[in-house]
Amino acid sequence: METKKTVVAAGQNGVEDSATDYVIRVLDSPLQLSAEAWNSLLTQQPDASPFMRYEYLAALHHSGSATSATGWKLRLVTVWLGDVLQAACALYIKDHSYGEYVFDWAWANAYQQHGVPYYPKAVVAAPFTPVPGARLLARDAESRTVLVQALVAWCEQEELSSLHVLFANPVDVAACADAGLMLRHTVQFHWTNKVDGYCDFDDFLASMAQDKRKKIRQERRKVADAGITFRSAQGRAITPQDWDFFYRCYERTYLEHGNAPYLSRDFFQRMADTMPEHWLLFVAEREVQGVKIPIATSLIAISEDTTCAIDLKDTSIQPLVAYGRYWGALERVDCLHFEACYYQPLQWCIAHGVARFEGGAQGEHKMARALLPVKTTSAHWLAHPAFADAVERFLEREGAGIAGYMDDLAQRSPLKITSHVQT
Template sequence: MKKDSNDYVIRVLDSPLKVNASEWNALLAAQSPGEAANPFMRHEYLAALHESGSATPETGWTPRFITLWQGKTLAGACPLYLKAHSYGEYVFDWAWANAYQQHGLHYYPKALAAVPFTPVPGARLLARTAAERTLLVKALLAWCGDEKLSSLHLLFTADEDVAACEEAGLMLRHTVQFHWTAPPAGYRDFDDFLMSLNQEKRKKIRQERRKVHDAGIHFRWSLGKDISQADWDFFYRCYERTYHEHGNAPYLSRDFFRRMQDTMPENWLLFVAEGTPGGERRPIAASLIAVNAPPSSPGAAAPPLAAYGRYWGALARVDCLHFEACYYQPLQWCIEHGYQRFEGGAQGEHKMARALLPVKTTSAHWLAHPSFADAVERFLEREGAGIQSYMDDLERRNPFKASPK
C-alpha cells in the first residue's frame, strides 16, 4: 500500500476476487458507452478466468491487480498479471525474451496489463479522470521498479490509455487486426452487403457459401439464456477437439464457459452447424461469438453494437465450413440485428477477402534495462514503418467497390 501527494492510496491485490464487482463495473462504465459494454473487461469475465483455473499462477498468470483509492472510493484499477511466459497474449515479444536470455538476463517474470487470451481492444486503465489514469500508469511503473521486473506491457489499449502511456514515456507498438464495420445506413440484408463488394470477392463468398449449403449443412443460432446446456456442452467438445488436433490443450476450461453461462449469458451468441454425415442429421461444428449488450440502466448512453469472433471447433471436415461458421453466419446475424461492428480477432489477412478491413491496434511497453529499452525503441520505429507500409498495401486491396469519383 502506498500513498501519493494527493492522498490517493495504491493497493496491489493478488486476486480479481478481492475487488468488489459492482465497483469495478461502475468504473468500467465511467469510461465511455463502448467500454461500458465491452464484455471482456467486466469483473465477471476476469473473475471467471481466475476461478475456473484458466488464468492463475499455475498457468503462468499471477494476478497483481493495481487499484487506486481515494478514501473508500475506487478511483482506478488495472488488470495486471505477472507472466512466466508470453503465451496467450497475441502481441509477440519472444525475440525480446530471447535477447535477454542471450545476454544472461532474465526477461520473466514480466508485468502484463491485458485480458488473458483475449486480443480485443479496450480500456486497460480504468479511471474516473485523465489525471487519475496518469496516476495509475505511474503506480504501475513504480511497482514494476520496486519488484525489479524486466518490463511492463499494456496490450490492445484504448485511445485514452495510449495518451496516458505516452505521457508517462512508454513506447508504443502497433499491430493489425481485421474488423467489419457497417455503413451508417446499414445493409438491408446479406445480399445487399454482397453488392457493396467488388465482383471477385462477391463471387468468392457466394462460391464458399454454396459449398457448405451443397454439403447439406444447416445452421441455427441461440442467444443468451436460449443457449441450452446441451449446446454449451457440444460447443466445448468442438472447441477442445480443435486445440487437441493442433497438439495443444485449450486455454479455457469447461468451467470457464459454465461461468459465462451463469454470469454473462446475455453476452454470448452460439452458431451450431448441423449436417448428415453417415445419413443421420446431427451437430458437427459450432462457433461462439461474444456480443455487447444495451445498457441496463435507464437513460444510459447506448453503445455501438459490436460482436466479437472468439471460439470455434468442428467434429467433421467440410470445405469452407470454418468461413461460414466464423464469418458469414455472424455477419449475416449482425446485419439482421443492427450490429455495426464485427471484430475478427488477432491476425488473419485472409479475413480481408471476407470484407473485414485492417485496423491498427496499439500496445504500450516499458523496459527497465536502458540499453535494451533503446534497442527496442529503434526496433519499434522500424517495425512501425513496416506496419504503415503494410496498411497502405492492404488498403490498395480493399474488397469493396471503388467509390464513384
C-alpha cells in the same frame, strides 16, 4: 500492498493550488474487490468490452484458466480517494509470452542471449483475448495518470523486467505515452456496418468487388450443398447441452493442433452462469435420417445484450460490437470455417444492427470477407536502459513497416470504394 501518492495541481501562474492524496492498493484476488465497484468503473470507459468485466476476469481466475499455475498471476492495481475507487487495472505477472498476441519472443531471446532475465514480466491485458479496448479503468485523466505511474513504480519495486499494456484504447495509449512508455502497433481486421445499416446479406455483398462477391457466394454454396444448416442461440437460450457440444468442438480443435485449450469447461460454465447475455452460439448441423446432428460450432461475444435490431443512426445508443472468439468442428467440410466464423456472424450482425464485428488477431484472408485492416496499439516499458534503447529503435523501424503495410492493404480493399482502411 498499500502506498500513497500526492498529486499537486497548479493554479494560476503555476502556483500550487491544491493537493490530492491517492492511495494505491495492489490486490491479489478478485474477491478483494466487488463486482459492482469494478464494473461501475468499466462502464465509464470508452471501448469497454465484455472481456474486462469483473465476471469474465473472475471466471478466468476461479476456473484455473489464468492463474499462477498457468503462468498468469493476477494482481489488481487500484487507485483510491477515500472509499471511492478512482482507477484500476488487471495486471498479470507472467513467466512466458503465450496467450498475448503481441509477440515479444525476440525480446525474450535477446535478454537470454545476454544473460539477463526477461521473465517474470508484467502484462495488463485480457488473457487469451486480443480485443482492443479499455485496459486502464479510470474516472478521470488524473486518476489514469496516477494508475500508469503506480504500475511502473510497482514493477520497479518488484524487480520485473518490463510492463506491457496490450491492445489499449486511444485514451489509455495517450496516458501511457505521456508516462514515457513506448508504443507498438499491430494490425487486425474488423468488419464495419454502413452508417444506416445494410438491409441484408445481399445488400452487404453488393458493396464488394465482383470477384470477392462471387467467391463468397461459391463458398456459402459449398456448405449448403453439403447439407449443412445453422441454428443460433443467444444468452440463456444456449442450453447446457449446447455448451457441452461447443466445448467438445473447441477442445478437439486445439488438440488437433497439438495444444491443450487455454480455457477450461468450468470457465465457460461460469460464463453461462454470470454473463450469458454476452454470448451468441452458432451450431452447424447435418440431417441424418430426419435427425439433425451437430457437427461444428462458433461462439461470438457481444458487447451488450440485444434481442432486437438497433438503429445505427441513433448516436445516443452505444453501438453494438460483436467479437469472433472460438470455433471447433468434429468433421471437415469445405468452407465450413468461413461460414461458421464469418458469414453466419455477419448475417446476424446485419439483422441486429451491430456496428462492428472484430475477427481477432492477424489473418489477411479476412480481407476477402470484408474485414478491413485496423491499427491496434500496445504500450511497453522496459527496466533495463540498454534494452529499452534497443527496443525503442526497433519499434521505430517496425512502426514504419506497419505504416507501409497498411498502405499496401489499402490498395487491396475488397470493397468497390477503396477508402475504408481505418487508423
